[in-house]
Amino acid sequence: MAERGQRTAPDGVPARIGQVVMLHHGGDREEARRRLLDLWTELGEHGDPLHRCTLAHYLADTHDDPEDELAWDLRALTAAEEQRESVAVRALYPSLHLSLAADYAKLGRLAAARTHVRRARAAADVLVDDGHGAGVRAAIGRLELRLGDGGPGEELGIPSRRGG
Known part of the structure; x- marks a missing residue:
């Protein structure tokens, strides 16, 4: 020490x-x-x-x-x-689950993809209200729509600073 x-x-x-x-x-x-x-x-x-x-x-x-x-x-x-329990790790969960959802979607494993996109959405409340947070929320919304998850997606009106 x-x-x-x-x-x-x-x-x-x-x-x-x-x-x-x-x-x-x-x-x-x-x-x-x-x-x-x-x-x-x-x-x-x-x-x-x-x-x-x-x-x-x-x-x-x-x-x-x-x-x-x-x-x-x-x-x-x-x-x-x-x-x-780490604050830094909790802030990664939305992106981690979003990535897993996208991975499973690419592999055609839609049930697993939907599970992880729901987990990403549930974890997104820890995201800061900045460009990164908005981008992750928007990506979650786009994947929810693509998967037909019925999540809030675009109706939340969250803009993406990444252009889409």
């Missing part, structure tokens, strides 16, 4: 994940996947659950195969469950 007045080294994992996500968003999906997998190996199965959750969630987006994407999103949810 650091003594009073000493500084501890900041946790660099979130920044490292963020750098790789920027690489992915810049179009280098293969390199992003490779770097995220290297970081996953470095963290190990006993690494910080929030880091593993975030990392697996982003890793899912780097995969083309819907089964692989689902496997990584399930790893993200499993890691989140280890710290379910």
Whole structure:
């Protein structure tokens, strides 16, 4: 434990994940996947659950195969469950369940997709009223409509800042 007045080294994992996500968003999906997998190996199965959750969630987006994407999103949810009372983790649940719903929809597993989109909607109350929160809520609404879930979707009038 650091003594009073000493500084501890900041946790660099979130920044490292963020750098790789920027690489992915810049179009280098293969390199992003490779770097995220290297970081996953470095963290190990006993690494910080929030880091593993975030990392697996982003890793899912780097995969083309819907089964692989689902496997990584399930790893993200499993890691989140280890710290379910954490405010930071609770804020990830809407996006985690939305991703799982989309994964299951791609695989034609509509009952599972509907279950997760309902969970995403139920968890969305923790989202901040900002561009990200509005975007996630709008995406939940679009998927609810696509799945015929009967959720509130567009009738809530929640605009998307992501253009749709």
